[in-house]
Amino acid sequence: MNITSGTVESAQAGSSNPENATAIPLAPSAAGRVSGKAWKTQKVAMVRTHLPDGVKSKSWADRMQKTQKAKSIKMLEANLKEEKQAEIKRRREITLERKKAAEERRRLEEDKAKMGARKAARLRRKAGRTKKINH
Template identity: 75%
Template sequence: MVPVPLASSSNGRVSGKSWKSQKSPTVRSQLPDGVKTKNWEDRMRKTQQALAIKKLQTELREEKQAEIQRRRQVTHERKKAAEERQRLEEAKAKMGARKAARLRRRAGRTKKING
């Protein structure tokens, strides 16, 4: 039986893991286009473009929301003003009826006499 020489350091050892010894380039088929491009400036330009588009979309959405809110506010104010006018008209009619009843009482007319 021949003795197996032992490696004095990790330099002489070989990993038993088959996947560890295979060194190959990264498969880039699943990576997004922005990462595949080799030019850093191109990637940064695309990123900045995407950020600008997103910012514009956000601004447009906020403008639209503000317009809806403004319309809702205007409608609410109109409704409130109409209710106030209606309330004032009813109060005026009520006060007119009270004043008429008061004048009739002063004149001596009641419900029994001269209706």
């Protein structure tokens, strides 16, 4: 069988009869087969009645504008949060530096008092006074 221009012709050598040649329409596919999904309905535009209002807005540009606005708000919030965290960290560092300085001052005063007590003990020993004499 030869397939040409929508008809099937018999390949018999002696028959060039138009009565023997019958016209069979070709299927939509190239190989003459049908998909088998004729039961499936054609795709149509989606009905947007049950969608939320954010998705069902007027146009794509409006939705994109809304998305951009939300993105910029999130970025601003993130920046503010970051600044707040930086401020908290800065205050914490200042407090730690003050505590370290106060501890250093206290330690130096204790060392100074200790050295003063040692010097006083040295002077007492030099003078010849002891615990027994002082009592």
